[in-house]
Amino acid sequence: MVQPIHGPDAVLLRLRELGVATPQQIEEAKQEQAKTQERFGAVLMRLGIVREVNAGRRLAAQLGLMPGRLEPLPVEVVADRRIPVDVCRAHRLVPIQQPEPDRFLVATDDPFTVFALEWLQRRCGVRLSAALVREQDMEAALSRLDEQMASAPPALARPSSPGPPGALAGAGATSAVVEQAVAQAGSDEPIIRLVDSMLSEAVRMRASDVHIEPSADRMRVRYRIDGVLRDASSPPRALQGPVTSRLKIMAGLNIAERRLPQDGRLQIDVDQHALDVRVSILPALHGESVVMRLLHRDRSIKGLHELGMAAEDEKIWTTLIARPYGMVLVTGPTGSGKTTTLYTTLAALNRPDRKLITAEDPVEYQLPGVNQVHVKSAIGLTFAAGLRAMLRQAPDVIMVGEIRDQETAQIAIQAALTGHMVFSTLHTNDSPSAVTRLIDMGVAPFLVASTIQGVLAQRLVRRICPSCQQRRPPTPEEQHVLGEPAVAEVAAGRGCDQCHGSGFYGRVGIYELLVLSDALRHLIVTKSQASLLKRQAVKDGMRTLRDDGRLKVREGLTAMAEVLRATAEEGA
DSSP states (O other): OOOOOOOHHHHHHHHHOOOOOOOOHHHHHHHHHHHOOOHHHHHHTTSSSOOOHHHHHHHHHHHBOOOOOOOOOOOHTTTTTTOHHHHHHHHOOOOEEEEETTTEEEEEEEEEGGHHHHHHHHHHEEEEEEEBOOOOHHHHHHHHHHHHHSSSSSSSSSOOOOOOOOOHHOOTTOHHHHHHHHOOOOSSSSSHHHHHHHHHHHHHHEEEEEEEEEEEEEEEEEEEEETEEEEEEEOOOGGGGHHHHHHHHHTOOOOOSSSSEEEEEEEEETTTEEEEEEEEEEEEEEEEEEEEEEEHHHHHHHHOOSSSOOOHHHHHHHHHHTTTSSEEEESSTTTTTTHHHHHHHHHOOOOOOOOOEEEEEOOOOOOTTTTEOBBBGTTTTTTOOOOOHTTTTSSSSEEEEOOHHHHHHHHHHHHHTOEEEEEEEESSSSHHHHHHHHHHHOOOOHHHHHHHEEEEEEEEEEEETTTSSEEOOOOHHHHHHHHHSSOSEEEEOOOOOTTTTTEEEEEEEEEEEEEOOHHHHHHHTTTTOOHHHHHHHHHHHHOOOOHHHHHHHHTTSHHHHHHHHHHGGGGO
């Protein structure tokens, strides 16, 4: 009978002799491992106690090896849920002997595993001791264990349950995501399943962003759905580190760097949805805050009629973008749908007889037939540098992701003057402010007046859920904002399973389209204030954001509260 050849005391003594870890560090790692269920060596590395993944392998060589062919215990013993197979795979353990009914000898090639035996014993409900073996013997034993499970009857070969939710989540966890991750069977580690479940739930709930935020006592997870953040789960604080590390690995980031912000990208398939995920890591007071932006690669570009413009605005916009040269701007705050509008516009202009080039940071969606340049300021490929190079490519249509500085603005204006159609975005509250912003950047007013063809300001408001929509009389406040003519009913959502009880499903745009008239060009040349420009534009027939919002409330597309929230800067 094989006997255990190394216990925790022997391994700890050797760790101290080698200067690898102290008893206090091992105790800290044991407490962390009990919370997260990670492999003990992974905990040591994450806590910074050991620096390399192969530290355990080197230590094994110095502690001595047990030779000989390893034979796993029969499948009837391994699969009786006292030693779940997923635990064996995750922690690289193979049960090789059963000296007593409630005691097992397990083989491992990682000496750090002996420090997890106490937790494993509680986890499996049996007594365990470990024997150290060679790595090649361990790989062979794991393969034979897999072969046994593959040929076993279905009742024995089915994946084992990792245990009750508390085994992963802790006593205070209430998240359905955590429970689902722990309840899932399979060979992946719990943290991997937890991250996968978060992403799966985010896709199912139509989230555009996933926010993972650390606090003093918990890890807060929120999804941005239809532009509004909603609490999704509250896993234990102890899972913050493992979850962040897992996401860093997926995004190709440095898991050891916790002091500086990091940005990365990954491509994954979640529930048959192809996703591009932008990952942002920001060091905060209680840990690293993670934001993931979910972009659906399989989502088709909308048509102009799907943007939600009023019929007359859509007709004007179609005429505006068909002009052979000039500049058209789309303005609004972050998250107002500017990029979607520009992509939709480019798709409408994309024909074999035209050459289209874009400079973006980053490229969010790929447009077949369009030359898209990913701006990288770190290597000198700025918007201005990219725009200069693009002009040498003889394009018909140019799209600049954003005008951020005077240099980019000047080059874009020159491109519009020399026979190119230029599209770009600015961050301003309304259409007239975009014109004055360019002048404030240092562009000559006469150049702005002669090149700008039109400016589209926009916001996104939540669309009332069609599945639970109902009609009700407007409140006095709503009637006051709606103005004349009075309306008898407005739409509202009751809340249903389709919209997750919110009463809203999807979003629709509200727009303010400014087309430059001769009167407006005269005001621009004389450097008039944005308020005067807006007054003249309304006189020329421009519908303001608030006016377009009122129209969509009358049409039953959105609620007055949504319009007031999106256009708060316009006042009553």
